[in-house]
Amino acid sequence: MADKIKFALALLLVAAGVAGFYLLSAQPTVLRVLVVLAGVAAGVAVAWVTEPGRRFAVFAADAVTEVKKVVWPTRKETLQTTGIVFAFVVVMAIFLWVADKSLEWALYDLILGWRHS
Template sequence: MNTKAEQPKGTNAADIGKLVLAGLVLAAGIFAYSWFGRDGSISSSIRLLGVLAAFVVASAIAAFTALGRRVRNFIAESQFEMRKVVWPTRDETIKTTGIIILVVIVLSLLLGLIDLILKSVILDWLLKLGG
């Protein structure tokens, strides 16, 4: 359990301005990608690098907001929790996968048999009694 005190959820004008600026930088990168791709003078790999640079700059700007700090804390805590996970061995994974495949096959055959029985009962027996 996390014993950290909850931080206030309100956003101030500076954070909103930073997020808007980050959105504008990202939008400008995407716009530049399509604008410079119209005439084909700039290769798509260079245009893609421009979009990636705009994404990095926008992420850096957004990281200095309250939302960015919360996202960084969430990622750090997630990484900490992932270190606690005990992953199965290769042998356990193979055995579990085999059991799951076997159960799926058995249930498929069982449902197919039930479908066949119901079809024969309804179509062959009940409908012929009424006709």
């Protein structure tokens, strides 16, 4: 129950920051943005001390650990794969254009006879 109250408080703090942005419309934009950032920071700080907030922190740390385990492709591999994809797209575009023009010719010229003047 305490976690739900903390989450509600966190949402209210974020909402207060956003409301402050609009209520301070006569103030400089920098101050208005700082009010929003302060509301978001306060909301995150309150949400962080809840049990779901702690679980999220552990999840985020585990995600960072898993990303570090990924073997990322080299620049050469990335460029080669990108080139292959572009070449395939060009070949498919040409194939689809030829198929479209062939069907157009077959339908309009042969079957319907619309292009004969």
